[in-house]
Amino acid sequence: MKVYKFGGASVKDAAGVRNLESIVRQADVQDGLMVVVSAMGKTTNALERVVEFCDAGKEDAALNQWIDIIDFHVAIMKELGLQPGTDIRLQGEIPFDPALPYDENYDQIVSMGEIMSTQIIAVYLLKQGLSVEWWNMPKLLRTDDTWREAKVDSETSAAVIKAGWERPNRPHIVIAQGFIGGTADGKRTTLGREGSDYSAALLGNYLDAESVTIWKDVPGILNADPRIEPNTVLIPSLRYMDAVELANSGAQVMHPKTIRPLENKHIPLYVRPFGDPTAAGSVISDDGVGPIGIPVYIWRKNQILITMRAKDFAFVLEESLSEIFDIIHRNRLKVSLIQSSAVTISVCVDNTRFVPDALEALKARFNVSYNDHLSLLTIRGTTPEILERAKAGRTIMLSQTTRRTARLVVKENDN
Numbered sequence: 001m002k003v004y005k006f007g008g009a010s011v012k013d014a015a016g017v018r019n020l021e022s023i024v025r026q027a028d029v030q031d032g033l034m035v036v037v038s039a040m041g042k043t044t045n046a047l048e049r050v051v052e053f054c055d056a057g058k059e060d061a062a063l064n065q066w067i068d069i070i071d072f073h074v075a076i077m078k079e080l081g082l083q084p085g086t087d088i089r090l091q092g093e094i095p096f097d098p099a100l101p102y103d104e105n106y107d108q109i110v111s112m113g114e115i116m117s118t119q120i121i122a123v124y125l126l127k128q129g130l131s132v133e134w135w136n137m138p139k140l141l142r143t144d145d146t147w148r149e150a151k152v153d154s155e156t157s158a159a160v161i162k163a164g165w166e167r168p169n170r171p172h173i174v175i176a177q178g179f180i181g182g183t184a185d186g187k188r189t190t191l192g193r194e195g196s197d198y199s200a201a202l203l204g205n206y207l208d209a210e211s212v213t214i215w216k217d218v219p220g221i222l223n224a225d226p227r228i229e230p231n232t233v234l235i236p237s238l239r240y241m242d243a244v245e246l247a248n249s250g251a252q253v254m255h256p257k258t259i260r261p262l263e264n265k266h267i268p269l270y271v272r273p274f275g276d277p278t279a280a281g282s283v284i285s286d287d288g289v290g291p292i293g294i295p296v297y298i299w300r301k302n303q304i305l306i307t308m309r310a311k312d313f314a315f316v317l318e319e320s321l322s323e324i325f326d327i328i329h330r331n332r333l334k335v336s337l338i339q340s341s342a343v344t345i346s347v348c349v350d351n352t353r354f355v356p357d358a359l360e361a362l363k364a365r366f367n368v369s370y371n372d373h374l375s376l377l378t379i380r381g382t383t384p385e386i387l388e389r390a391k392a393g394r395t396i397m398l399s400q401t402t403r404r405t406a407r408l409v410v411k412e413n414d415n
């Protein structure tokens, strides 16, 4: 079996869904195709706004936004020749409960994007005569209740998913939601933004897939973001380790958790262009060769650089480190870079909603200063000339270089 994953940009309109159909029809696979799909277009962002409006008590704004989302899906359905209300009944009411915490409501509402996209695609493919089944991942992919970043219980999930897949007379194609799962007591959860790749990798792992393919709106894995760099180069082949590093340094190629489940079972991961299904794209595997000779530029935006200095003079690095990282971990910060001197420790972290609380906790123990509106630029395969060029005209807050890799924390408006 194989796993195909289609992101939001691939299914942003009816033409995208038809293109998915043609890719799925051409899939060269004997014993079944698992198709993992994200929410259509920018639906997840729109649903996040619904949550914000609901939480702020702005009922009209929430409802208007919700209706826009439903209308967007209805328009796609009509263009695909589906009858809203007959072929598919979309959820009418916003699944919001003012008694629940924000993050729990977030998961109930935001997960609807994937539910809607997969319902539409499954029914459409069925009507085109394909052998299709729709899977409800909140009932199959078991997670804990860490809302918005749920942890997957792979033991339970793998057993249920394998049993479902290996059923006699299962339809050839299964359509499943990426990004979402569910708790033991039936609540929907989400795995973190852009988490569909991770879902696809987990399904590939549980079902011992021959391969997992991510269909994207780029030619494959590029050495830089084409929205920033005009001249990008395709990296045809990478090792798992390179891919983990790329993903963790902020490349928008795939979710960082995607690689491990595939590496564990030696399953190759293809990244291929949705618009040109005959192009080879990139492959990540055990015997990938890596981007030799091509410098790779990875931007990680929206960073904050926090520097801690001891309140007394007895600065014991080891003790302070464990204390700092305990606070960081408890506050769910994502560290992108660490630097220490004799009297200070600096960490560069994603500037998320968790930062203010973490700063408070750190201030109780250390003298803390910080700079925000920063970006982290990682250059792999750098040379002194490349580094000079990257630094030119930028305000460098911090830099770390090894022989082949340079990491620069720069002011954001200099990008």
Ligand code: ASP
Binding pocket: 007, 008, 038, 039, 044, 045, 113, 178, 179, 192, 193, 194, 195, 196, 197
């Ligand atoms: N729809 C979700 C998001 O936009 C998950 C994904 O696309 O991977 O974050």
Ligand code: MG
Binding pocket: 007, 008, 009, 038, 039, 044, 194
């Ligand atoms: Mg997406």
